[in-house]
Amino acid sequence: MSAVRAHRLRALALLVFLAAVMFPTAPTQERDERAVRVAYLYTLIKFVDWPNPQNDLLIGFVGSPATGQTLFKSLDGRKSDARTLHVAISPTDEQLGKCGILYFGDASEEDVRKTLPKVEGRPVLTLGETDSFPRRGGMIGLVKAEDHIEIVVNLPLAQRSGIKISSRVLNLATIVRQGGEG
């Protein structure tokens, strides 16, 4: 290898390394997407206002038991601001009536179709994991885009139900209208 080429390579390697190490941003690492979605859900609660706030917030879960279990272990009994969170996996109709949040985690289309109408028009924040969820009657999609989780919000639907979502969320989110393009 000529000296010039070697010098060029060393300079390049150093540049890549220094750039990578010195870039000042918040820490992160590769995570299981389920865990990231649960963390999202927990964080989102602080940026959502319900018309009838309660001290206890019940989160209903429909879908994959694996995700449900993660959700249950991570959030059931946990405090978010002044509220205590409770998780109901595969909620009964009675529990659905008390839910402030309904999360569809890797749920089948049939489950979504059956369950979503039961909370329609009520102040229940509905979350799913697919891009299509917020345009088919859901409010928020925590959608895997590339290798990150992106928020997609059906804002008119949330507003109609009386739920207010903070602009901090909306600034990060892609806004869509039900059945239409965002």
Place this chain on the structure above:
Amino acid sequence: MLIRVGVAMGILNFAVLTFSQSQVDPDLMSMKLEDLSRVKVFSASRHFEDVRRAPSSVSIITAADIRRNGWRTLGDALGSLRGFYTSYDRLYPYLGVRGFMRPSDDNKRILLLVNGHRLNENVYDGAYIGTAFSLDLDLVDHIEIVRGPGSSLFGSNAMFGVINVITRSPGTEAAIESSDDTGSFQSRTERFTLTAGSGNRSALLSASYLHDPGNPSLFFPQFASPFTNNGYAVDMDGTRLDSVFADLRNGSFRLQGAFSDNVKKFPTAVFGALFNNPLDWQEDVRGYIDASLHKTAWSGTDIDLRIFYDAYDSNGSGAFQVPWYAGTAQAFEKGRGDWAGTEANLTREFGPHRITIGADYECSMRILQRDVVVGLGDLSRVNDTPWRAAAYGDAEFNFTPSLIIHAGGRFDEYSTFGGAVSPRLALVYLAGTRTAVKYILGTAFRAPSAYEQFYNDPVNILPPPIKLRPERILSNELVMEQNLRPWVSLTVDGYYNELHNLIDEVPAGSTAMEWFVNDGRVHAVGLETEVAAERSSGMGVRISYTATAATDGVTNMHVADSPVSQVKLNGKSPLLRHAFASAELLYMSAMTDDSGTRVPSYVLPNFTVATNPLWGGWVFSSSMYNATNRRWFSPAGPNAPEDQVQQDGRTWRFKVTYRIPVGGDRGSR
């Protein structure tokens, strides 16, 4: 098989997760919303859990890694990992692992899976990592690389590791995707993929086409004579590939199939073919169909069932001087295999412990090997129908939260040579949330291939003088994985491998012919160190250093084709919000080839710039390989007239992908 892959990785899957899923890390729960939006997530595959808990040294390559680094083949991707390296004799790329490589061995000491389906074929046992790999890399969701012996769960071939390529989920959104790339030497690749789904049903169908004329003129000093075009092989480097892949899912049932037809001209006049002759080419046709079912039978118990049919057809064409035939003749070495099999495994939780048991059976309906001279008919013809059956088990004991004990083994019965036992023990000690220390004692074997056992012809190869036994490896490995910061991890991995009964092609007594015998012994000691850092911006770097001393147990000399040092660097950075720039540097120290000649060291810099999806679905990428136009060589196998083969100088590729959603959904997800 999914369960086995999960067990091999120590990463729980499906229903197992249901009952053992842990809480989300506190640091994740305390992140700001903006930081969460930048957290890089593993793919939707459910069997990612925590590589720290894996009873092996595991690496994961994601689709984003592949795209952002511009890797064109599976070999490119694997070559970026610590401990792995590749060579290329302009016919196939070969994989070296932990100081051991036999160029021209068809990578048969590695087990290659696609979605848990075994890809090593049944004639040569080959695992093809170049264009002959049956799958378009664009269809890959991620690649799981489990280092070390894996025969305790997977049986033959898993001597140095198991590579499981997981294809991306079809999803439930209908879309059409098209990809087109062009590169040096006017190469062109096209891909057309359809996805659709509804409810629990989903489908992915994909077809790819590659035409690469290759380097138009290659110089081989061994043939620098006026009778052999002064050493220049002209238009002898081309590749043509057609491949299709289908993945149909209905709930827990899955049907997948693949077919590929790869034709590569070879300019190296290997196996005594005439130099610079357009009749020198090799065709590999590979296909399979695989139906699998994953069921949670009852609480805490999972069952995997699989049934498959595989076929492989190898046509090696060459122009030869046949002694008893006037002038030159086209001759074919043909290998045709058809095999089918089934397997079942079951995993059950017992409190914090877990047991996996399974069995499989595979039967070759045909392994037909022929040598055909056009105009003269068959020179040789052998057909064999061997079978094998196996039972295996693995137990994971979690007596305390910080200590995981894995103990398992497998018994294989082959119709050809008898039984093989492969036990394995792994201890994983978790010190807090940041440190894992693993000790792995593993064994593995490789059953003699049909080619080694049965092939013979009247010119080159005699049958083995004594029945071939399986190759064996015994491996001791100590791994430490440490999170130095939440965004920086350090891995130190030391190993000592002993290989016995290696099957080599050696001179057959005093004849001018050769045969296969259990001849070789190799022991290798090595140390791999890797630092990986990634910031939330997406900026990241992975640097590894590997030192290996591999010694031939017969001659006590450093083995051929084994670099002492390797350095790998992969850096990436977001660029102008909508793109990623990646740099890869691969350093390989000098080594000796089969004939004892020095293969010079080299540094290869590769660069790629790739956009995120733009305007609803367009992705552009541009790559430059060997950017400094370095002149470098790969060692060649024992059947090539060249000791080493010069590789390409600077090359490039430009690629465009477009995804069109069908039915109103947004695309480019």
